[in-house]
Amino acid sequence: MKRFIVSFILMVGFYVHYSGAQEVVFDKQPLVINGITLQAEVAETTEQRQQGLMNRKTLDQGHGMLFKFDVDSAPCFWMKNTYIPLSLAFINKDGFILQIEQLSPESTHLACSEYPIRYALEVQQGWFYEQNIDVGAKVEGINRSTP
Numbered sequence: 001m002k003r004f005i006v007s008f009i010l011m012v013g014f015y016v017h018y019s020g021a022q023e024v025v026f027d028k029q030p031l032v033i034n035g036i037t038l039q040a041e042v043a044e045t046t047e048q049r050q051q052g053l054m055n056r057k058t059l060d061q062g063h064g065m066l067f068k069f070d071v072d073s074a075p076c077f078w079m080k081n082t083y084i085p086l087s088l089a090f091i092n093k094d095g096f097i098l099q100i101e102q103l104s105p106e107s108t109h110l111a112c113s114e115y116p117i118r119y120a121l122e123v124q125q126g127w128f129y130e131q132n133i134d135v136g137a138k139v140e141g142i143n144r145s146t147p
Contacts, residue, residue, distance in 0.1 A: 024051040032140040040066040064123035072116035085125035093118040
């Protein structure tokens, strides 16, 4: 009986471990804004956009996450289960930044685009300011297909 209980516990443990959510994988894409290169992970599927930067504890300087949408829309973002303070740029289909928002960790406040956009770019909070990147800046390489 003891062996059965131990075997049962091990089987349940393996099931729970291997039936958990699959890790979402992101392609990387270099972007250039005002001559400054940024390495962006690309979220273009529904699963990737839902995962975003959730559950991460760090984000390297000069790195970010680019959200690509199939059509122009005015999406909203929140920071539930996101532990890194972020800056969020809403970008139109031509690659121009239309709006920048500051996002606080784990906030459920919605940050919504005021304009129809095709892309959104999350970076460490303050990165746009530190690089003198503001509304109207062009993001180069944004329309490129990921590998």
